[in-house]
Amino acid sequence: MSKLDGNLFVLSVLIVLLLAVGGAASGGNYLSIYNLQSMANQVPEIGLLAIGVMLAMCSGNGGIDLSGIALANLSGVASGLVALSIFPVDEAPVLFTITFAGGCLLIGMLGGALNGFLISRFEITPILCTLGTQMAFTGAAVVFSEGRSVMIGSPPALYDLGNGLIFGVPASFLIFLGAALILGGVLRFTPYGMKLMLTGANPKAALFSGFNRDRILITTYALSGLMAGLAGVIIAARNINVKWDYGTSYLLIAILVAVMAGVRPDGGYGRVVNVVLSAITLQLLSSLLNFVGFSNFVRDFAWGALLLCFLAVNRFELVDQFITRFSLGRAARAPKN
Amino acid sequence: MTMVQEMNDRSTPKRPEDKLTIWETLRRRPEMVTLTILVVICVAVSIINPNFLQPGSLIDMGRASVVTGLFALGVFAILAAGGIDVSFTAIAALTMYSLTKFVITVAPDLPMAAIIAIAVVAGALLGAVNGLLVHGLRVPSLIVTIGTQYLFRGILLAFVGTVWLMELPPQMTAFGKAALYQFQGANGVTVDLPAYFLIFPVVVGLAWFLFDRTLMGRAIFATGGNPEVAARLGYGQRVVHVFVFAFAGALAGLAGIIHVSATRMANPFDLVGTEIEVIAAVVLGGARITGGTGSVLGTVAGVLLITVVSNTLVLVGIPSTWQRLVVGAFILLAAAFFVRRKQKPKQRKAE
Numbered sequence: 001m002s003k004l005d006g007n008l009f010v011l012s013v014l015i016v017l018l019l020a021v022g023g024a025a026s027g028g029n030y031l032s033i034y035n036l037q038s039m040a041n042q043v044p045e046i047g048l049l050a051i052g053v054m055l056a057m058c059s060g061n062g063g064i065d066l067s068g069i070a071l072a073n074l075s076g077v078a079s080g081l082v083a084l085s086i087f088p089v090d091e092a093p094v095l096f097t098i099t100f101a102g103g104c105l106l107i108g109m110l111g112g113a114l115n116g117f118l119i120s121r122f123e124i125t126p127i128l129c130t131l132g133t134q135m136a137f138t139g140a141a142v143v144f145s146e147g148r149s150v151m152i153g154s155p156p157a158l159y160d161l162g163n164g165l166i167f168g169v170p171a172s173f174l175i176f177l178g179a180a181l182i183l184g185g186v187l188r189f190t191p192y193g194m195k196l197m198l199t200g201a202n203p204k205a206a207l208f209s210g211f212n213r214d215r216i217l218i219t220t221y222a223l224s225g226l227m228a229g230l231a232g233v234i235i236a237a238r239n240i241n242v243k244w245d246y247g248t249s250y251l252l253i254a255i256l257v258a259v260m261a262g263v264r265p266d267g268g269y270g271r272v273v274n275v276v277l278s279a280i281t282l283q284l285l286s287s288l289l290n291f292v293g294f295s296n297f298v299r300d301f302a303w304g305a306l307l308l309c310f311l312a313v314n315r316f317e318l319v320d321q322f323i324t325r326f327s328l329g330r331a332a333r334a335p336k337n
Numbered sequence: 338m339t340m341v342q343e344m345n346d347r348s349t350p351k352r353p354e355d356k357l358t359i360w361e362t363l364r365r366r367p368e369m370v371t372l373t374i375l376v377v378i379c380v381a382v383s384i385i386n387p388n389f390l391q392p393g394s395l396i397d398m399g400r401a402s403v404v405t406g407l408f409a410l411g412v413f414a415i416l417a418a419g420g421i422d423v424s425f426t427a428i429a430a431l432t433m434y435s436l437t438k439f440v441i442t443v444a445p446d447l448p449m450a451a452i453i454a455i456a457v458v459a460g461a462l463l464g465a466v467n468g469l470l471v472h473g474l475r476v477p478s479l480i481v482t483i484g485t486q487y488l489f490r491g492i493l494l495a496f497v498g499t500v501w502l503m504e505l506p507p508q509m510t511a512f513g514k515a516a517l518y519q520f521q522g523a524n525g526v527t528v529d530l531p532a533y534f535l536i537f538p539v540v541v542g543l544a545w546f547l548f549d550r551t552l553m554g555r556a557i558f559a560t561g562g563n564p565e566v567a568a569r570l571g572y573g574q575r576v577v578h579v580f581v582f583a584f585a586g587a588l589a590g591l592a593g594i595i596h597v598s599a600t601r602m603a604n605p606f607d608l609v610g611t612e613i614e615v616i617a618a619v620v621l622g623g624a625r626i627t628g629g630t631g632s633v634l635g636t637v638a639g640v641l642l643i644t645v646v647s648n649t650l651v652l653v654g655i656p657s658t659w660q661r662l663v664v665g666a667f668i669l670l671a672a673a674f675f676v677r678r679k680q681k682p683k684q685r686k687a688e
Contacts, residue, residue, distance in 0.1 A: 062477065062627075124672040127421060127479060128626045131613055132668035139662025147658050248610070252483050265477050297499070301491025307484035311474045 006320050007262030010313075011277040018284040026291050037170055039287050041163070041238070044176035045072075047279035048231040049250055050257035051183060052112075052224035054275050056126065057258060059220045060200030060267020063119075066130040068228045069250040070137040071111045075232035076242035077141040079103030080150045093155030100158065100236070105229040111137060112225015116218035134251075141244035149243035152236050162237025172234045177276070179230060183223070184272035196220055200267030249300075256307045257282055262314060367623030368635030370674070375642045378649070386652045392520035393528045394648070400599065402644045403537045406637065407592035408615040409622075410544045411464075411585030413636040416619055417548070418581045419561035419628025420471060420478035423616075425589040426608045427489035428463045432456050433593030435497050437603040440506045449508045456590040463489065464586015468579035486609070493605055502603040513598030533595050540588065545633045547584075557581060561628025617664060618643040621671045642667075 022030035029035065049068040056065035083100040111133070118129045152158070164171040187193035199206040199216055207213060236242045261278035263270035285306075289299050312318075383389045408425055415422045436456055440447050467485050471478045505513075516529035548554035559567035560577045568574050597603045622639025624631025646667065647660050655663075 136665030297494035304487030
């Protein structure tokens with residue numbers, strides 16, 4: 001890569017900085033294995049939803065997916081009810097877990113494909129379409145569960161997915177990294193990934209190049225839905241119940257993560273690795289604020305301010321300017337020495 | 338746009354004359370569709386359950402529509418200019434709670450008119466912040482207003498207070514209680530039509546004047562239709578952006594104060610979370626989310642439609658759990674319908 005990725009650089013620096021500040025402020029507690037594990041355990045839900053938002057944003061033309069958390073809840077509720085009615089949790093925990101997880105992913109993908117279908121075939125603006133489906137998905141979850149929470153319980157296999165450790169790393173975090181890695185590979189090395197970014201960058205050129213716009217959009221939103229379904233599995237694995245109104249603030253945080261990762265809201269650019277780092281940064285900051293003893297409301301305030309700051313940074317390309325000036329300064333000084 | 342449509346209509350005489358005119362009217366005046374659906378639903382509901390027509394339930398709906406309606410007019414202005422806003426509920430909550438607290442602790446004798454004026458100005462200032470950010474950062478207004486929603490709400494809950502204020506200043510209680518007219522219900526209970534209900538028609542009138550009779554109204558629709566062309570025509574984009582967001586903020590501040598007076602307490606956790614329903618109402622009223630279209634009448638019809646739908650499901654025997662699903666389906670149907678409306682001229686050109 002010829003040019004340094006400004007966002008990657010800033011996020012890495014921020015992560016190191018936050019870890020150092022946290023360690024210093026808490027006298028090492030912040031860096032304890034237990035705290036690191038618990039922080040890593042909280043990243044996947046938001047991270048997966050943020051990847052979904054990123055995919056939708058990359059497709060351009062005002063693309064955005066507001067239905068993520070609603071779809072995650074719907075997949076958990078619906079798949080939970082179906083799996084519960086087929087298998088008794090206590091007798092066949094593994095079979096139950098496989099059915100439940102498979103159901104979640106399937107529902108997530110179908111819900112996402114529905115978004116893509118409505119957006120591509122009916123030309124509904126993505127904001128409006130995903131607002132509508134967000135309400136419809138939440139409504140469907142309410143109808144299925146009659147407004148109550150659905151008790152999934154904690155069968156061993158599912159519990160391990162959400163809370164287990166593999167070589168000291170939380171399993172859910174590894175699942176998140178795995179999903180991110182696969183998706184990053186898909187975006188980078190497959191024709192689909194190339195076409196998605198080109199469509200987002202210039203829809204007209206993509207049209208004239210003969211790209212199948214409908215298929216690209218449906219695939220993109222289906223992938224976004226798949227991520228939501230996976231988030232639904234992890235939510236169910238980490239909590240004993242699933243409910244239609246879980247994580248109502250996640251929608252905005254997922255968008256914040258995507259914007260912090262430097263995903264262009266106009267489409268055409270976004271990197272999965274940045275989204276992962278951005279989700280980790282946000283979690284570190286959130287835990288740090290908790291450690292120092294601020295209330296959740298100060299955190300909300302900080303999220304808002306942070307989102308606007310990152311928008312300003314991206315708008316005025318502060319990082320790039322800084323790097324250019326820095327390297328120019330060095331270059332200018334070089335001949336003197 | 339309309340010129341092209343008219344020319345195309347003349348060139349396609351194959352279709353039956355009368356059918357075409359009905360479609361044309363619906364296509365040009367989407368609010369008529371909303372109004373028709375509204376009337377149909379009202380008639381159907383009153384046949385299924387005559388309780389719907391009792392003054393009590395009608396007034397309940399009227400009351401419920403004031404706050405949503407004020408929000409919706411603000412959102413309509415922003416949608417017409419090609420943006421979207423999700424921070425207005427946070428503006429309303431921040432304004433209403435801080436102002437109520439201020440009146441209680443610092444100025445208990447402040448007259449009601451002054452309280453309302455302060456709420457409107459404060460809301461307008463917060464809205465102007467939105468407008469400046471949207472204009473300056475040049476990112477989709479959805480993302481900016483998500484940020485300011487968090488910011489305003491964070492300021493409210495972290496720095497102003499989280500306690501419910503149950504003891505309102507007497508002038509605000511009096512304002513909420515003042516009755517315009519009293520109905521005697523069937524079961525002997527008297528129902529008041531509150532005086533604050535009057536504010537809604539007044540604001541509707543003002544908004545209609547603004548959009549249909551002033552240069553600013555022209556500028557807003559022009560900006561929503563095509564920002565670049567509007568800028569070349571000499572409409573200052575910055576002025577338009579700041580104006581629509583300040584307008585929405587002012588109405589949000591007003592709605593916040595009415596909400597406090599009507600519910601007789603100030604709950605800082607109220608209002609935020611209702612923004613999607615408001616946006617749904619505006620879209621159902623025929624305003625396209627990409628800007629440049631819509632009407633004040635349509636917005637009012639959309640608000641009434643949403644209020645009636647969410648209040649009558651139980652009356653006709655549909656469990657209240659279905660409410661979100663029904664509203665969500667309504668949004669998608671409306672979106673699909675209004676898009677069809679947009680596409681037709683294109684298809685004809687292709688033919």
